[in-house]
Amino acid sequence: MKRKLIFLILLLVVFKVSAQNAYTPSAENIKAREWFQDARFGLFIHWGVYSILGDGEWVMYQQGIDKQTYEKVPGFFNPVKYNPREWVAMAKAAGMKYITITSKHHDGFAMFDSKLTDWDIVDRTPYGKDVIKMLAEECRKEGIKLFFYHSQLDWYQDNYYPRGVTGGTSGRPQKGDWYKYLDFMDGQLTELLTNYGEIGGIWFDGFWDKKDSDWRLDKTYSLIHTLQPGCLVGNNHHLAPFPGEDFQMFEKDLPGHNTTGFSGDSKIGSVPLETCETMNNAWGFNLMDKQYKSSKTLIQYLVKAAGYNSNFLLNVGPMPDGRIQPEFISTLKEMGKWMEKNGETIYGTNGGPVSPKSWGVSTYKDNKVYIHLLNPEDNNLLIPDFGKKVKGITLYSTAAKLKFKQDAFGITVSVPKESIDETDTILVIEI
Numbered sequence: 001m002k003r004k005l006i007f008l009i010l011l012l013v014v015f016k017v018s019a020q021n022a023y024t025p026s027a028e029n030i031k032a033r034e035w036f037q038d039a040r041f042g043l044f045i046h047w048g049v050y051s052i053l054g055d056g057e058w059v060m061y062q063q064g065i066d067k068q069t070y071e072k073v074p075g076f077f078n079p080v081k082y083n084p085r086e087w088v089a090m091a092k093a094a095g096m097k098y099i100t101i102t103s104k105h106h107d108g109f110a111m112f113d114s115k116l117t118d119w120d121i122v123d124r125t126p127y128g129k130d131v132i133k134m135l136a137e138e139c140r141k142e143g144i145k146l147f148f149y150h151s152q153l154d155w156y157q158d159n160y161y162p163r164g165v166t167g168g169t170s171g172r173p174q175k176g177d178w179y180k181y182l183d184f185m186d187g188q189l190t191e192l193l194t195n196y197g198e199i200g201g202i203w204f205d206g207f208w209d210k211k212d213s214d215w216r217l218d219k220t221y222s223l224i225h226t227l228q229p230g231c232l233v234g235n236n237h238h239l240a241p242f243p244g245e246d247f248q249m250f251e252k253d254l255p256g257h258n259t260t261g262f263s264g265d266s267k268i269g270s271v272p273l274e275t276c277e278t279m280n281n282a283w284g285f286n287l288m289d290k291q292y293k294s295s296k297t298l299i300q301y302l303v304k305a306a307g308y309n310s311n312f313l314l315n316v317g318p319m320p321d322g323r324i325q326p327e328f329i330s331t332l333k334e335m336g337k338w339m340e341k342n343g344e345t346i347y348g349t350n351g352g353p354v355s356p357k358s359w360g361v362s363t364y365k366d367n368k369v370y371i372h373l374l375n376p377e378d379n380n381l382l383i384p385d386f387g388k389k390v391k392g393i394t395l396y397s398t399a400a401k402l403k404f405k406q407d408a409f410g411i412t413v414s415v416p417k418e419s420i421d422e423t424d425t426i427l428v429i430e431i
Helices: 002-021 027-039 049-053 084-093 131-142 178-194 217-227 295-307 326-345
Strands: 041-045 098-104 145-151 201-205 232-235 248-251 273-278 310-316 360-365 368-373 380-383 392-395 404-407 410-414 425-430
Touching: 027 232, 027 310, 041 084, 084 098, 084 131, 084 326, 098 131, 098 178, 131 145, 145 178, 178 217, 217 232, 232 248, 273 295, 295 310, 295 326, 295 360, 310 326, 368 380
Parallel strands: 041 098, 041 310, 098 145, 145 201, 201 232, 248 273, 273 310
Antiparallel strands: 360 368, 368 425, 380 410, 392 425, 404 410
8 A cells, every 4th residue: 555655656746747848838928929039129138236346247256256255245336327217218219129137147146125135236235226126117118028037056045055167266155955045046036026017038047057956947937937927938058948948048149050159059949039149248247348349240140130030139238327338328229220220121020031141141021031131242142942933022221123033043133232231231022
C-alpha cells in the first residue's frame, strides 16, 4: 500500500511537470504576441544607482566593489530631474510602441518600492520615490506598453548561492539557500505584476550566470502567466526558447547572426523575435563612452531587424539626475522623423519574402512587398523571384512607377540615380 502511494505521488509530480512543459499560450497571450509582432520598435532603458559611478551597469562587478562598500552608492542617487512624461513623449516621437526598463539589474537594487527588502529606491535613496510607478502611470496615459527587465542574477542577496560565474568579489558569505532566493525573486515579480497595472512583458537576464542550476522556470513562468495572462515572457539566456517563453531576444545581433559571441546556441524559435542594441557602446550611463552610433546606422539596424522579422529594442542609459543624454535625444528625433514618413513599411509587417541580401532586406504586408535598398551597388537591381506575379513597382517616396521585367531569373528593376536615398531607398512591389 505504501509503495503504491509513493508511485501515485511520483506519477502526479511527473504529470504536473509534463503539463508545465507542454505550455499552451492563452488567448490573451496570443493577442499580446500579435501586438508585439506588429510593434517593431521599442525603447530599452538601463537605469539604476550604478549611474552615479558613470561606468555602466556592471560597475560593481568590473571594479570589484564589495557589497558593504556598494551599499553607500544609493545614498548619492537623487534624480531630481527625472520626468517620466518627457521620457514617454521622447519614445512616442521616435515612433516607439513600448518601453522596457530595468526594474532590477545584477546589483540586486530594486528601482521600485519592494516590501520584501529595503534594498530599493524608496528606502535607500534621498529621492525616496518609486520611479517605476511614475513611469507606469505615464505609459498608461499615453498608450505605451511597459515591460520590465528583471535580473535573475543577483550580486547582493546572500541566498543567491552557490555563486555563479560573476559576483565573486561581492564579499558575501559562502552560504545561502538557493530556493529561498528563488522565492524572493518570485515575490518581487508578484509585486511588479500586481502593483503597477497591466504589464506588457518580463525581460529576464542572468540565467547564463548559473545555466546548470535549477531555476524553477516552469514555476516562475506559470506565476507570471497566472497573474497576468497577457504578459509576455522572454529570457536572454542565449539559447532556443524554453516552454513558457513568448518571445525570443538577441543581444546586439540580428536573428541567426553571432557577431558578438552571445548567440552561439540561439536557434531561432517560432515565437516573436526582438534584437536589442545600444546607442553608444554602453547599456547603463557611461561618462566616457562617446562612441555614438549615427542615426543612419540605427535606422538601418531597425530596417534590417524588420527584414529579419524582428523587433528593434534601442537602449538609452539615463544620467544620475534622471535626464537622457542630449546626444540620444537628438538621434531619436531623427529616427522619429524617418518613421513618420516610412513607418508603414515597418509597422505590422513580416520579414521577407526576399531573404536578406548584401544590398538590403524586404518586408511585406497584405499585397505589398517593400524592398529596402540600404547598400545598393548601383541603381540596377535583380530581385530573386519569390513566387508571386508582380503587378507593378513604385518608389515609396514619390509613388513614381518604375519599369521592371519579371522572368525566370527574377525581377529586374532600374531605380533612377537621383532617387537613391543614402539611408534607405524603398521600392513597393504590388503583387
